């Protein structure tokens with residue numbers, strides 16, 4: 069059976085296979101900016117060259133954000149070329165990457181005017197946890213590519229915004245250190261190891277460290293491939309090891325027995341991430357899964373699959389409110405959050421914008437990203453005529 073190692077030497081999707089340049093790890097700084105964009109924190113350009121292999125941004129500052137789309141341009145200026153390509157790219161022709169964004173634009177809102185609503189409230193409760201908004205941090209590997217504080221910065225920024233962080237197995241900081249970095253709620257995203265004992269160990273560590281749910285990703289058992297990282301010969305920097313999984317081999321073939329295994333191993337709620345069809349959602353609920361995450365991995369895995377927001381209505385139709393639904397992929401605006409909730413999601417997860425905020429301003433940058441999308445959501449709710457998140461429903465989209 070084919071397997072591959074998640075270490076500083078070998079990689080899967082989310083860790084592009086190390087090629088001929090392995091170990092060289094020298095990246096050119098990105099050249100001029102392409103457009104007006106938020107200013108990065110002072111000193112953001114690069115860390116002192118103590119680690120000549122990969123020079124991460126180090127600055128800490130709140131960001132003046134006009135909209136989250138601008139962040140990508142600004143992040144390209146401060147990140148090493150390879151790291152930026154790794155974060156921003158999608159698989160193959162990037163059709164799904166683009167469609168995740170375009171699909172939101174095709175959905176039209178239907179406001180309800182003259183309804184005399186009070187100022188909107190964005191707070192929600194998700195799996196019993198109070199959050200400031202229905203927007204959380206998606207699991208992403210290797211935050212060390214974006215900023216010297218890595219997942220610690222993201223955890224602090226997400227918590228400061230009053231919301232929840234999902235921590236990837238493929239993190240650059242131990243799950244215990246990330247748990248200790250903030251008191252904010254956290255879920256642990258699991259990549260299964262070939263060795264069940266190691267997977268059990270990871271789940272038990274997450275339980276002990278206070279994570280309140282396990283997110284099992286089902287769409288990344290083989291590496292996705294980005295042309296841009298291949299062109300650049302991007303090698304995952306040896307200075308940024310994946311400290312939770314070490315050199316363990318990730319499972320390259322997944323089945324419902326793996327879902328059973330996780331259910332048998334932990335009493336924590338289990339969320340299945342990567343669901344795009346109603347039949348998988350139905351089977352998952354029958355199998356005891358406690359939450360569904362509609363996702364195509366941000367267009368990084370199988371290019372050509374449906375945009376995540378387009379997959380949501382049918383999945384929500386099958387779930388029928390039995391378990392919470394989280395949706396991710398292409399969420400950039402308060403109107404996107406509103407549309408996803410109107411179409412059946414309980415919350416959305418933000419991916420790349422969080423890493424761009426981290427790159428540009430550390431924890432404060434992450435907090436700014438959430439502040440911006442919360443303000444936009446509030447404005448959308450106000451004009452559309454909803455006083456709270458529970459009121460957002462199908463009748464607000466065409």
Ligand SMILES: Cc1cc2nc3c(=O)[nH]c(=O)nc-3n(C[C@H](O)[C@H](O)[C@H](O)COP(=O)(O)O)c2cc1C
Pocket residue numbers: 082154155156168206207208209236237238257285341363364365366367368396397398399417418419420421
């Ligand atoms: C750099 C990067 C690393 C990622 N690593 C993981 C991961 O380790 N586990 C996982 O389940 N999803 C991972 N994802 C996918 C995200 O959880 C999420 O599905 C996606 O980023 C959402 O799309 P968006 O970036 O358009 O918001 C990663 C995404 C990015 C951009």
